[in-house]
Amino acid sequence: xxxxxxxxxxxDFGKKLFTIRQAAEILTVSEExxxxxxxxxxxxxxxxxxxIRIDADSIRSLLGEGGGK
Numbered sequence: 697x698x699x700x701x702x703x704x705x706x707x708d709f710g711k712k713l714f715t716i717r718q719a720a721e722i723l724t725v726s727e728e729x730x731x732x733x734x735x736x737x738x739x740x741x742x743x744x745x746x747x748i749r750i751d752a753d754s755i756r757s758l759l760g761e762g763g764g765k
Contacts, residue, residue, distance in 0.1 A: 713749035722755055
């Protein structure tokens with residue numbers, strides 16, 4: 697997914713939180729990498745129930761689009 701496509705996804709859906717799978721798809725990395733980055737503090741998010749949700753601003757920040765940390 698290109699950065700332009702990622703921006704489109706993040707803005708059009710207006711989502712604030714993404715699942716591990718969605719974040720991995722946007723960042724074009726594995727789900728395990730997203731989990732590792734979350735636990736290392738490279739991606740911010742929160743636990744909801746038994747799952748982790750990644751903040752959209754954290755994804756934008758990692759992609760160099762501003763926002764986030």
